[in-house]
Amino acid sequence: MIDEAKDKIFDASKSINDIANELGFKYQQHFARLFKQKTGMIPNEYRSMN
Template sequence: MYLSPNYFGDLIKKETGKSPQEFIQFKLIELAKQKIFDTEKSIGEIAFELGFKYPQHFNRFFKKTIGKTPGEYRTANLN
């Protein structure tokens, strides 16, 4: 795309109203929410698929953002 990081960040901010980091985190959480409903996979497997080095980091990130752990979110929304 040949865009500088700063220019790309400015475009993201202009289009979404979020910083690039906020936008990436938002997209990551949306993808995580989808993957959590695949009960064939453990939360740890999902964490690794999303690029987290340790499942604990994914759990902490998810809980901080959503207010529930991935396991709690899965259980509460499967019914």
């Protein structure tokens, strides 16, 4: 799931909230928390870094 999220994050036309919804998260905060646990950075940091 995190690998799929990493791919989707690079689509600048989608917000982090859109990506979280596509992956089945009810709340964007839950997605961001899991993403940070697995990658060490929040989704916006990951998007801007890569």
